[in-house]
Amino acid sequence: MxxxxxxxxxxxxxxxxxxxxxxxxxxxxxxxxxxxxxxxxxxxxxxxxxxxxxxxxxxxxxxxxxxxxxxxxxxxxxxxxxxxxxxxxxxxxxxxxxxxxxxxxxxxxxxxxxxxxxxxxxxxxxxxxxxxxLAPDETRRRIQRATTVMETYGLAVGSPTTRLTHRPVLEESATSLILDLLHWLAAQGLDPDDILDRAQIHFESGREVA
The missing domain is CATH 3.30.565.10 (Histidine kinase-like ATPase, C-terminal domain)
Incomplete structure (x- = not known):
């Protein structure tokens, strides 16, 4: 097909x-x-x-x-x-x-x-x-934004396979993107651990509301 x-x-x-x-x-x-x-x-x-x-x-x-x-x-x-x-x-x-x-x-x-x-x-x-x-909820908007980011990131690193739904490929691509963000945060003088903790708190809070 x-x-x-x-x-x-x-x-x-x-x-x-x-x-x-x-x-x-x-x-x-x-x-x-x-x-x-x-x-x-x-x-x-x-x-x-x-x-x-x-x-x-x-x-x-x-x-x-x-x-x-x-x-x-x-x-x-x-x-x-x-x-x-x-x-x-x-x-x-x-x-x-x-x-x-x-x-x-x-x-x-x-x-x-x-x-x-x-x-x-x-x-x-x-x-x-x-x-x-499509229901106009915040979770959907975040997922769609993340999907766009993952596709753009895949093109940036020369790996368009990030659009595939194979779990190992997605896990590796997401890990690589997060690692790059942590390096970028450190280069900006920010605390990567603090940012991760704050993001996790917001994520858990959103799951409880849903």
Whole structure:
């Protein structure tokens, strides 16, 4: 499965072309999870995966197995937009919510999970879209800022793999960034231990509030 991901400039965008086959669904879900985790949007993973499964299943059942389609993820500061593009101009079918797991629970999921969704005609066919709002809380903003910092840091040190979600890579990159910050604080005549203690206090306080 080819994957095109753009993080700079914002908004972030990920384009996932795929063939509408049942075996492709698990790979699409994994790709959605990986991309949203890299963007600091883990809270939207489950909803986005459900929507992806339903939209892709609808293409398989009603456009045709083996047809070419594209999943697009667009993230702005306040919402995630999910689009499924195919080459048919047929309106999406509203499936029965009692259908099997791989077919999803029907497009009724879209109305349940997002306040805004619809269909638009494209030059090649159509796109079914929906938007998932991001709650404007401080933790989310901090995670998004940290995600941007980690990506920029990876480019600065010649290691763009910091965007990957592999735990060892993230741990090593985060440790390296913190180490650089400690050296920078010391060079400014500040006490690194004091800054770390203050940051830990604020972090623990924020977790208690949440």
């Amino acid at each position: 080819y994957r095109y991901s753009v993080t700079e400039p914002h908004p972030r965008r990920c384009i996932l072309p795929f063939t509408a086959e049942p075996l492709q669904l698990a790979g699409l879900r994994r790709a959605v999870r990986a991309e949203l985790a890299a963007w600091g949007m883990q809270t939207l993973v489950e909803e986005a995966q459900l929507i992806t499964t339903e939209l892709a299943s609808n293409v398989i059942k009603h456009v045709g197995q083996g047809s070419v389609a594209t999943l697009v993820l667009d993230a702005s500061t306040d919402q995630l937009r999910v689009e499924l593009h195919d080459k048919s101009d047929k309106e999406p079918h509203r499936l029965n919510p009692t259908c099997d797991e791989e077919s999803g629970r029907g497009l009724q999921l879209l109305a349940a999970l997002t306040p805004s969704w619809g269909t638009i005609r494209t030059v090649a066919g159509k796109a079914v879209w929906c938007e998932l709002p």
